Amino acid sequence: MVVSCPAPARSLLVAVACLAAVAPRAEAEPASREAFAFAVELVKGADPDMRAVALERLRDGLPGGAYTKELAEKVLPTVPADVQVRLISTLAGRRDAAALPGLVSMAASGDEAVTAAAFRAIAALGGGGQVPLLVARLGNGPVSDAARAALVAIQGTDVSPQLAAAVGDATLPAAARGMIFEILAERRDRAAIPLFVAVAKADDPELRAAAMRALAKLGGPAEIPGMVVGYLTAPAGKERDDAERAILAVCAAGPEAKAAAAAVLAAYRAADPGTQETLLPLVARVGDPAALAIIDALVAAPDPAQRKLGLTALSRWPDAAVKDRLLGLLAQTGDDGERRLLVGTLIRIAPIPNNGLSDAQRLALLADTMKLCTTDDDRRRILERAGAIRTVETLRFIVPSLDAPPLAENAARGVVELAHQQKLRDANKPEFTAALEKVLAVAKDPVTRERAERYLQGKTWERR
Amino acid sequence: MAIDPASLDAPFAALAAFDWGGDATTLAPIDAAVVAAHADAGLRADLEKRLAAVLGSQASRAAKQYACRKLSLIGSAGSVPALAALLGDKELSHMARFALERYAAPEATEALRKALGGVEGDLTIGMLSSLAAKRDAASIPAIATLVTGDSAVAAAAAEALGLLASPEAAVVLAGVTTSGAAAEAVVDARLACAEAMVKAGRKADARAIYEALSKAVGDAPTTHRGRAVRMACQRGLFAAMEG
Numbered sequence: 001m002v003v004s005c006p007a008p009a010r011s012l013l014v015a016v017a018c019l020a021a022v023a024p025r026a027e028a029e030p031a032s033r034e035a036f037a038f039a040v041e042l043v044k045g046a047d048p049d050m051r052a053v054a055l056e057r058l059r060d061g062l063p064g065g066a067y068t069k070e071l072a073e074k075v076l077p078t079v080p081a082d083v084q085v086r087l088i089s090t091l092a093g094r095r096d097a098a099a100l101p102g103l104v105s106m107a108a109s110g111d112e113a114v115t116a117a118a119f120r121a122i123a124a125l126g127g128g129g130q131v132p133l134l135v136a137r138l139g140n141g142p143v144s145d146a147a148r149a150a151l152v153a154i155q156g157t158d159v160s161p162q163l164a165a166a167v168g169d170a171t172l173p174a175a176a177r178g179m180i181f182e183i184l185a186e187r188r189d190r191a192a193i194p195l196f197v198a199v200a201k202a203d204d205p206e207l208r209a210a211a212m213r214a215l216a217k218l219g220g221p222a223e224i225p226g227m228v229v230g231y232l233t234a235p236a237g238k239e240r241d242d243a244e245r246a247i248l249a250v251c252a253a254g255p256e257a258k259a260a261a262a263a264v265l266a267a268y269r270a271a272d273p274g275t276q277e278t279l280l281p282l283v284a285r286v287g288d289p290a291a292l293a294i295i296d297a298l299v300a301a302p303d304p305a306q307r308k309l310g311l312t313a314l315s316r317w318p319d320a321a322v323k324d325r326l327l328g329l330l331a332q333t334g335d336d337g338e339r340r341l342l343v344g345t346l347i348r349i350a351p352i353p354n355n356g357l358s359d360a361q362r363l364a365l366l367a368d369t370m371k372l373c374t375t376d377d378d379r380r381r382i383l384e385r386a387g388a389i390r391t392v393e394t395l396r397f398i399v400p401s402l403d404a405p406p407l408a409e410n411a412a413r414g415v416v417e418l419a420h421q422q423k424l425r426d427a428n429k430p431e432f433t434a435a436l437e438k439v440l441a442v443a444k445d446p447v448t449r450e451r452a453e454r455y456l457q458g459k460t461w462e463r464r
Numbered sequence: 465m466a467i468d469p470a471s472l473d474a475p476f477a478a479l480a481a482f483d484w485g486g487d488a489t490t491l492a493p494i495d496a497a498v499v500a501a502h503a504d505a506g507l508r509a510d511l512e513k514r515l516a517a518v519l520g521s522q523a524s525r526a527a528k529q530y531a532c533r534k535l536s537l538i539g540s541a542g543s544v545p546a547l548a549a550l551l552g553d554k555e556l557s558h559m560a561r562f563a564l565e566r567y568a569a570p571e572a573t574e575a576l577r578k579a580l581g582g583v584e585g586d587l588t589i590g591m592l593s594s595l596a597a598k599r600d601a602a603s604i605p606a607i608a609t610l611v612t613g614d615s616a617v618a619a620a621a622a623e624a625l626g627l628l629a630s631p632e633a634a635v636v637l638a639g640v641t642t643s644g645a646a647a648e649a650v651v652d653a654r655l656a657c658a659e660a661m662v663k664a665g666r667k668a669d670a671r672a673i674y675e676a677l678s679k680a681v682g683d684a685p686t687t688h689r690g691r692a693v694r695m696a697c698q699r700g701l702f703a704a705m706e707g
Contacts, residue, residue, distance in 0.1 A: 035705035042698070047684075049691050053698045061706060 036062050040075055043087060055086055059093035068094055072102025084109070085117040092121035100125055107133060116146035123150035128158030135166050138176040148179060152186045160189045167195060167207075178210030185214035197223055200230030205239055216246035220256050224263035232278060244282050251286050261288040268294070277309060284313035289321065299329070311338060315345040320355040323365055330372050343373060347381050351388035359391050367397060380410040387417030392428045394418060395435055402438050412443035412452070419455040467497050469510045476514050479531070483524040491530065498534050508538050515539075516546035525555055532559035541569040548575035557587050561594045577603050589620040596624035604628060608636040614644035622646060626653025629660035634673065648689065651677060655696055662703045671704040 039062065042054035058071065068091065076087055088106060091099040100122070107118040119137075122130050131154070137147040151163065163184055167177050181199070184192040196218070199211040212230050215223055227250065231243040251260040264286050268279045280298075283291045298310025311329070314322055323346065330342045346369040349355060350362055357365065366386055373379050383401055386394050395418050401411035415435050419425050425432045432455070439452040454460075471493065478490035494511075501508035511534070518531040528550070535543050544567065550560035564572040577600065580591040588610070595603045607628075610621035622642070625633040626649075634657035642650050654673050661670035678697035681690045 032706045035702050038705065039702065049695050050698055053695050053702075057699070057702045061702065 032062075036067055036070075040071075043075065043083065044079060051083065051086070055090045058087075059090045063094075063096075065096060065098035068096040068098040069102070072099040073105075076102055076106060081109075081111045081114050084111075084114045088114070088117040088121045092124040095125070097125050100130070104130070104133060107137075112142050115143050119143070119146040119150040123153040126154055127156030128162055130154065131159055131162040131166075135163070135172070135176070135180070138179050139173070144179075148183060151180075151183045160184060160187060160192060163187075163189075164192050164195050167199065174204050174206040178206050181207070181210035181214040185217045188218065190218060193218055193223060197226030197230075200226055201233045205234075208233060209239055209242055212243050212246040216249040219246075219250045220254075221250075221259040221263045224250065224260050225267055228264065228267040228279065228282075231282060232275060244285060247282060248285060258288075261286045262290070264288065265291055280309055280313045281316050284316040285318060287318040287321070292322070292325075296325070299325075311341055315341050317345070317349065319352065320349045320357050320362075320365065323349065323357075327368065327372075339374065340378075343369060343378050344381075346372075347378065347385055351385045353388065359389055360393070362389050363391065363394055363397060376406045379407055383407055383410040383414045384417075387414045390418060390421050390424055392424065392431060395428070395431060399435050399438070402435075402442050408442040409445060409448070412439040412445070412448050415439050416448055416451040416455065419452070420460060422460045425455060425460075466504070467493075467500050467507055469507065472497055472511075472514070476518075479518060479527050480521065480523050482527045482530065484526045486526075494534065498537055501538050509542070512539055512543050516543040519543075519546040519550060528556055529559045532556070532563045536563040536566045539563055539567055541567075541571040544569060544571040544575050547572075548579065551575065551579040551591070552583050552587065554587065557583070558590055561590055565594050565597050573598050573600050573602075576600070577606065580606055585617070588617050592617075592620045592624040596627035599628060601628060601630055601632065604630070604632050604636060608640075611636065611640040611642060611646070611650065613642060614646050616645075618642055618646035619649035622649035622653045626656035629657045631657075631661070631666070631669065633657055634661070634669070638673075638676075651680075651693055655693070655700065658700055658704075662700065667704040671701060674698075674700040674704060 035057070039054040039057050042050045043058070045051060058067075071087065072091055076084060076091075079087060084106065088103065091103065103118045103121050103125070107115050107122065109115050109118070115137075119134060122134070131151065134147045134151050134154070138144050138151075151159075163180050166172060167180050169177070181196065184196075193215070196211045196214045199207050200215060202208050202211070208230060212227065212234075215227050215230075219227060224247065227243070227247050231240060231247060234240040234243045247264065251257055251264060264279075264283060265288050268276055268283045268291075271279055280295075284295060295310050295313045298306050299314065301307055301310065314325065314329075326342050326346050326349075330339065330346075333339055333342070346365065350357075350365040350369060352362075355362065363386070366382055366389070370379060370382050373382065379401070383398055386398055395415065398411050398414040398418070401407040402415070404411075416439060419432050419436055436452045436456045440449060440456075443449050443452065475491055475493040478487075479494065482488075482491065497507060497511055501511050515531040515535050519528055523531075532547070532550075535547065539547070544564070547560045547563050550556040551564075553560075561576065564576055573595070576591055576594050576598070580588065580595065580603065583591060592607060592610070595607070604625065607621050607624050611618050611625065622637065622640070625637055634654065637650055637654050637657065640650060654677060658670040658673040658677075661667070661673070674697040678694055678701075681694050681697075685691050685694055
């Protein structure tokens with residue numbers, strides 16, 4: 001049964017159905033010259049609706065290289081820039097490489113939007129032959145962005161080799177060459193991995209960093225030795241930190257993560273003592289349990305310098321697996337510096353989510369650490385970090401410190417951080433209400449007070 | 465599995481007394497019999513006769529609707545008179561059409577065509593809808609008489625002609641005088657006719673319709689609908705020009 005519907009809706013339905021159905025693709029049938037001329041006339045005309053219809057027809061119908069060439073080389077240069085952008089997109093949609101010469105000409109347009117549109121179309125239609133044109137425009141701004149996106153998307157077996165060759169082109173700015181690494185990585189081109197590894201130890205810091213970033217995305221255990229060389233080549237500071245992050249990314253992702261971590265440890269073992277010293281923080285940060293024996297030996301060494309290296313490495317461990325070692329060392333040491341380092345590490349690792357401990361264990365570790373603290377600074381840090389363990393027991397742990405003036409402000413911050421968790425707050429309303437009222441009584445920080453007031457009113461988010 | 469017609473006596477007795485809110489499980493044997501009847505002509509004829517009898521009885525509206533649904537699955541020319549008798553009934557007309565639309569028998573279409581001249585208002589719109597759904601070209605002259613003025617019936621008649629989308633329907637639509645929503649329905653119907661003509665290879669006829677409609681809305685329509693019609697015409701013209 002055909003169901004009758006209100007006239008306006010029915011009219012629209014019929015019109016839409018008509019719009020959708022009257023334009024079948026006519027690939028096999030030769031397209032009409034009259035229709036092509038009509039479409040070109042509408043493209044050049046002033047009516048945007050009609051232009052849209054014509055562009056759609058030119059994109060989906062009227063096939064043939066002759067039409068494509070005429071559009072790209074005769075019509076395209078004669079229309080205004082905004083229409084050029086649309087017509088270029090239409091040409092890309094025709095999927096006809098006959099448009100390429102015209103599009104390459106338009107890429108030299110002084111209008112950035114037109115150039116960017118041409119690059120997008122070239123990405124859809126072109127291949128290795130257009131790589132030099134796109135590489136030459138890498139730099140800054142929207143045209144560079146479009147060239148970069150085009151180089152990521154453009155197809156062809158000869159694209160990546162040309163990009164790899166461009167990395168060695170000294171006439172290109174280092175930033176552009178670095179960008180090519182990113183492009184190769186985004187193309188997921190594993191053939192470029194040896195190049196990344198080679199450049200990871202290059203003289204140019206920008207290229208080194210770009211190569212390490214690319215390896216972070218594509219590298220695996222086999223690339224770890226090369227990445228370790230890159231890490232060692234990087235001077236201490238931001239570049240080495242970034243290199244460490246790149247290696248950690250390889251060691252943290254995928255089914256080969258354990259093998260990658262083992263490769264880091266193998267590189268450490270194969271290194272000379274001086275290099276090992278540089279690598280030790282990285283080894284510790286990777287957190288391979290097999291590395292603990294090395295760190296334990298260093299910590300137990302009679303040489304204070306060796307012990308300091310071991311303790312520093314321990315302080316970089318990524319999770320709570322070393323908590324018992326830390327507590328044990330803390331109980332034994334009489335050195336203030338060591339105490340600060342060990343307590344600081346415990347404060348850092350105890351509340352980390354997914355650190356291998358349950359909420360209760362994390363809180364118990366934090367409470368144990370609190371007992372070992374000798375300064376209010378450390379106690380204050382604990383009170384603020386406690387908010388990361390989102391349980392009512394944590395609230396009960398923090399609240400007594402609201403009565404200790406040196407700790408009250410930090411305890412108040414810990415309370416409001418917990419109170420931000422609406423479900424936790426609502427499930428334990430009387431306790432949170434009492435705690436937040438106490439926060440208002442002791443806290444001076446306006447942000448803390450405002451948050452406490454808001455949570456007391458049952459508002460988690462500030463609505464303006 | 466063969467079904468003994470005698471086993472359906474009790475379910476049909478339950479149907480005679482059935483109403484909304486009643487126990488529908490008592491009708492389950494009839495549902496099963498309707499399914500089985502597709503491979504059993506004798507059972508199908510028996511069921512059709514019994515269901516048609518329900519339509520002429522004092523059974524409730526719910527029972528008659530049930531009978532219409534089942535007849536839509538197994539009915540033939542034999543039950544057309546019983547269904548046709550309901551086409552003028554405001555409460556049951558739509559369910560009778562529901563069944564007749566699915567009948568392959570020409571008597572069903574004939575019954576709908578006859579009813580078109582004998583009902584009014586929403587029931588007329590229903591007949592138009594069913595005749596269009598059955599693609600009944602023979603009803604075009606009767607439908608043509610309804611495409612006038614600015615009524616819901618006129619709009620429905622135009623829509624029906626658009627669904628029929630034949631050259632004859634296009635001729636009728638080109639000559640009608642309507643206004644308001646009905647006029648919009650006529651434009652939509654003409655577009656539908658032109659589209660069908662393009663598909664049928666009658667591109668010159670289609671082109672004439674597109675050009676006429678495009679001219680009617682003008683070069684610079686100010687309404688969204690006007691622009692949409694103009695764009696539809698241009699797209700149609702492309703399709704008519706190509707090939």
